[in-house]
Each structure stands twice: as structure tokens, then as C-alpha cells.
Amino acid sequence: MSDQADAPNMDLSEPLRRALGERYLTYALSTIMHRALPDARDGLKPVHRRIIYAMHRLRLNATGKFLKSAKISGDTMGDFHPHGDAAIYDAMARLAQDFNVRYPLVDGQGNFGNIDGDNPAASRYTEARMTIVAEAMLDGLDENAVDFRDNYDGRLEEPSVLPAQFPNLLANGSSGIAVGMATNIPPHNIAELCDACLHLIKTPDARDDTLLNYVPGPDFPTGGIIVEPADQIALAYRTGKGGFRLRCxxxxxxxxxxxxxxxxxxxxxxxxxxxxxxxxxxxxxxxxxxxxxxxxxxxxxxxxxxxxxxxxxxxxxxxxxxxxxxxxLEVRFSLNLNVLIDGVTPKVCSMKEVLRAFLDFRREVLIRRSQHRMEKIDHRLEVLEGLIVAFLNLDRVIDIIRYDDDPKAALMREDWSKDHPRAMNEADYVGPGPGEGELSDVQAEAILNMRLRSLRRLEEVELLREQSALMEERAGLEDLLESEDVQWDAISAQLKATKKQFGKDWDGGARRTTFAEAGTVEDVPLEAMIDREPITVVCSQMGWIRAMTGHIDLTRELKFKDGDGPRFIFHAETTDRLVVVGSNGRFYTLSASNLPGGRGMGEPLRLMVDLPNEAQIHAIMIHVPGRKLLVASSAGDGFIVPEDEVIAQTRSGKQVLNVRGDNGVAVCKPVSGDSVAVVGENRKVLVFGLDELPEMARGKGVRLQKYKDGGLSDATTFTRAEGLSWNDPAGRTRTETELTEWHGKRASTGRMAPRGFPRDNKFN
CATH class of the missing domain: 3.30.1360.40 (Gyrase A; domain 2)
Known part of the structure; x- marks a missing residue:
């Protein structure tokens, strides 16, 4: 029964998996081809291409009038791009921002945003038209330079690509995120790109690194200085992946x-x-x-x-x-030259491959425009031949038009190769030859549409001159279409003209981004950055800390908040770093120069470091590099830690002594001497060698003294030969040199403190 029940599920799951895969693949391909990745030929995504084409249809030329942006985005959405008008307007506004686009394609009038990050005004408030750069992108569009395809509903046609005069993909750059891939291309200088293309035409097998002689790197609209090493720039352009360090x-x-x-x-x-x-x-x-x-x-x-x-x-x-x-002030701009190399296939390309794709596309555009021009010339020559026949046989033509019921048919039936009155002794007769005496439908229609005032002799001369010029142009086009070298010469001439038009002499054509070596930025010690001045650090019982100017008398009475009083006060300097020890075993680091001034009550220390509310401040000390500290918990565990290991780089501090439960930090003192003295809450004292304590960077430590009841009260280090000192109840300093009675192994119980030992169980 179980197998039979599972069988239908297995049969249904496979079609579902296949259906999900097919649909997600369709979505991915749509995102890659129709939204996120630019075309290597014109460097545009579909939305940008459609915006420019919609503006072209609205005749918004660079020298013409402005039109409301709402109308432009509305026409683009209704005719070509059936997506949100807000997204279309955002894309159009970006094309008008000279701080985002190296060569803006839209000339905006009104608030189109600024470099502060402010958004453009609503589309009903702004106006726009094309720039001369956008017109250069459209040059040849009406000459069958590119293929057209149906728009989304089949009512209109839109270009599948624009016949760009320059490699716009690299000139203006692009960025986008697709399914499983992304692209990020910085802008470059048009004049430099044209030079690289010209070199690539002369030397098709040029190395990638050679192109860097012409295009040394990106040219950002906001300028800046590129400090990326030359070898890394070359590697990025050679592989299509890399990055550029850019500074202000x-x-x-x-x-x-x-x-x-x-x-x-x-x-x-x-x-x-x-x-x-x-x-x-x-x-x-x-x-x-x-x-x-x-x-x-x-x-x-x-x-x-x-x-x-x-x-x-x-x-x-x-x-x-x-x-x-x-x-x-320094950023890294990533390069990912992932583009649709032929309008269909996504590929990560080198700079040479992108320029090669553009040049091949320009050759295709040139051939298509030449063929289109030749067709126009052939049509015009056909018309001119008919008009010239009419001038050479003007009386007969007038007679047919005047008396014949169907003059068009009569004109087409007439044999114009016969000797008509005007045709006799005409050395310049170029009409239909023997066997070609009949006019075509196009020629007859042109004769009938001719105006009476065109029948003057001067017009006939102009027709002959035009025919001669067109024949000469046609011969040149035939040579171009037959020779690849002539084609590349023509493309080179176009690129040189584009370079001259948008080169350094054009407003905004000069390179803005320069290059420099990054240099080495050495770590500067804090002392070198701060003026060294004496201060007095004051921290209250409630944890309010401040820095008084100068070294004041430490016994001087200071003001505190109501219910608060002094706890830590010591002399320091502004260049010092302070180590704050929390009862939770975490060590925090503060810069003395960052402490609030002493005119007020200071600020809570907990606002400067992430000291938990349940933890107390155990100690504050000046950091001394190379020094070692004795740390111990109230449970009686401890170890030696190098002070350099407790310095924290973040507000959260660094956990040094691990404590559990109600236990906390009981001792944190600098290490000096060769012995350790420990006293418990039971007033038993133990002395042992310092070498019995391990040196660690973090941990629980080892047992210092064994307790039956209570815990650790205090611990200190000293030199055995100099003796152990403490203050007796009368305030006098007492030193005990004979410590054999209290000397023992670490972790033993010890013996009762000597007579005169402080009642608070604390050493000096």
C-alpha cells in the first residue's frame, strides 16, 4: 500500500520540477536580455534605448524645444516599454545627471537631482530633450542602419539596437544585476576610445596591453584620482574583471x-x-x-x-x-565587463573584445547605410532619367498630357527612343536608349507631378548636374561595398570626426580623472596625532568619567552629582590609552584624548564602551606597553597576562578572565618581583613563586589558593628579598621579610595573616 500511495506523488513531482525549471529559465533569460545587461554594440539597456527612440519620434532634438518629462516617459511606456512610468522616469533622469553619466544623453531642464543624493522632481515639473551625444547615437537610424522589431503589442516598430557613432558601452559605462550574473562598467573618455578603435583597425591583432596606451583607464564624470597600479589595471581590462581604487x-x-x-x-x-x-x-x-x-x-x-x-x-x-x-574619500570601483556581445549571448569580455564588437557593428551599419543610399540613388536616377526625357521631348509630353484621356498610360506606351523634335541633335541626351524607349511607372508619375515652373531651361541643367553627381556618388558606394579596406577607411574617417566633435576641445570632452601612485600610508601612533598635554582622569562611583586639564592635586575636593562621589582619580596625558577592567572579566580600551572635558560632570563610561549594566568597573589604569598584569577572580583562579594582549579595538572590549556565576574580577595589578602573595576572605595568607603562575592571553586561570569557605580577597606580587609590605591599622607601612611560615605551594590553604595585617584583607 505504501508503494502504491507514493507512486502518484512521484509521477506528479517530475512535471512540476520541469515546469518550475522551464519557467525560471525563461524569467532568467528575460532578465538578462531585456533588463539588466547592456548590448555591446550601443551600450544601452532596452529601457534607455526606448527612451531615446521615443524622444527621437517626438523630435526633441538638441537644438529644439523641451518637452515635459511626463509626456516622454508616458509615450515610452505606452508605445515601447510596458513597465512602471516611475522606473522609466528614473532611468531617464539618470541619463541627464552629469555627475552620474560621463556623456549625458538627455538634456534636462528643472530639478534632475544632485550629487548630494537628492531625488529628481516629479516628471510633471521637469522638461527634457536629447543632447548632441544622443543624436550621435541615432545617426543613420532612418537609413536602414539597424533592424527593427515589433513593439510589445505589435502596433509599432522599435530598433533592436541604435547605430552608435562611438563605443557608448565604455564611454558611459553601465551597471546591472541579472539572475546569476551582474555587470559593472566604469565610464571612459570618447576621444581615447576612438584612438583605441583606430589602432585596432590598423592592427587587428593588437595585444590587450597595447590598447592601454590609448585608454589608460576610466574617466569618471566626477573626476578624482585613480591610484590602482598599472599592472592591475592591465589585468582588469585583459580579463574583464577587476577594480580601480579611486580617491578624491x-x-x-x-x-x-x-x-x-x-x-x-x-x-x-x-x-x-x-x-x-x-x-x-x-x-x-x-x-x-x-x-x-x-x-x-x-x-x-x-x-x-x-x-x-x-x-x-x-x-x-x-x-x-x-x-x-x-x-x-577613497573607494574601489569594481569592473565586470559582462555584456550581450551580439545582442543575445552574455559574456565577460576584455576591452579589446568589446571594441572589436563595436567596430564589427559599425562596419555592418556602414554597409547597410551604403546599400540604403544606393537604393535611394537608383530610385532618384530613374526619376531623373524620366524628367530629362520629358525636357528633351517637352512638346510631345505636353501634347500627350493635354489631349490624351489617360496621359500616364500614354507616356508609358510612347517610344521615346524615336527622334522627337527636341531629341534631334541633342548631344547630351541620356534618356532611354534603343530598346529601352518606354518610361517606367515611377518615371511617368514623376513627369505628371512636375510643376509648370520647372519647365525652364535652368531646371534642365540642374537635373543633368544632379544626375552626374549621383552617378559619381554611386560609383563611390560601389567601390566601398566591394572593398573591405575602403570600408575600414570610411569607418576610420567617421571615428576621427567623432573624436574631433567630442574631443578635448569640446565642452566636457577633456579627461577629468587622472592617475597617481597610491603611496604607503603608515600606521601613525596616537602620540603623533595628538598634542601631548597633562590631564587628570576622574571617575565617580556611579561611573561618570571626565578629564581635568593639567595635573591637579589628587586630594582636592571635586564636584559630583548628588549621591555620587569619587572613586578613581589619577594623573595622565592626552596621548595615553586607558584600560578599563570590568567585573565581568572584559577589558575595554579608551583614548585619554577622547574623554569629555572637566568643566561638567563628565559622561557615563557605559556610553563609551559596551559595559553591561550588571557589570561594575573594577579598575582603570594607564596602558604601559610591554607590562604584565596579574588577574584573578573572586573564586581564587588567576594567571599572568601581557598587557598588550588586553588592548581592545572595539567598544565591546576583549574577554580576558573567564568568570562564572556570582564570581567576578577580584584582582588586576601590574606584575613586579618574583613572588605572589594571596589572602583569602578567611584571612589566611599564602606566598608562592611567580613562576608557578602560567602566562596566558585569555582563560580561567589556575587555582591560587584553596578555600573551604569564602573566596579570594586580594593578591599582589613582590620581590622576596625585599619582603612583603602592607599598611597596619595605624596607617604605618610594615614590611615582613621572614615569610617562611606563609610560604607554600600554589593552591594550598596558607596560614593566618601575621599580627598587624589590615582588617580589610588588602595589601598595599
């Missing part, structure tokens, strides 16, 4: 009297200025970069970000090096 451009502005500030004039590509400023302000507030004093935005139409150092003694290169690592 800045200058150091002298303010006089030794003061200076950094002025950032260009920010990296696709970095929103407002978010960049927020990040820089956060770095100042959190004091992650202590040498950065202030940031402000003085930008108008251009970029002008002011970075003020905290001190004039700061090195500008050091400051910028830290900002590169901690903000978007």
Missing part, C-alpha cells in the same frame, strides 16, 4: 600664520556628498580620527569640502591617509 582630489590651502586647511574639490564616483559629510562628522564626533577638527560644506555649483585639522602641526598627508581608510 584635494589641495592644501594656506591660511597664514602657519594655519592651513584641506579643500576637497572632487569626490569619488557615485559617492553622495551628503552621506560623505555625515561620515566625516561621525569620525569627528567619535574621535576615531583625533587629528580631524572640523568639516564643512562650502559647495555651490562646484565641490568644495573644507577639512580642518585639530592642530596646525598635523601632517596633511597623514590626515588624508587616515581619511582614505575610514571614509569614502
Amino acid at each position: 582630489r584635494y589641495e592644501v590651502e594656506d591660511l597664514g600664520r602657519g594655519q592651513w586647511q584641506i579643500v576637497v574639490t572632487e569626490i569619488p564616483y557615485q559617492v553622495q556628498k551628503s552621506k560623505l559629510i555625515e561620515k566625516l562628522a561621525e569620525l569627528i564626533q567619535t574621535k576615531k580620527i583625533p587629528i580631524l577638527g572640523d568639516v564643512r560644506d562650502e559647495s555651490a555649483d562646484d565641490i568644495r569640502l573644507i577639512l580642518e585639522p585639530r592642530s596646525k602641526n598635523v601632517d596633511p598627508d597623514v590626515l588624508m591617509g587616515m581619511l582614505y581608510r575610514n571614509s569614502d
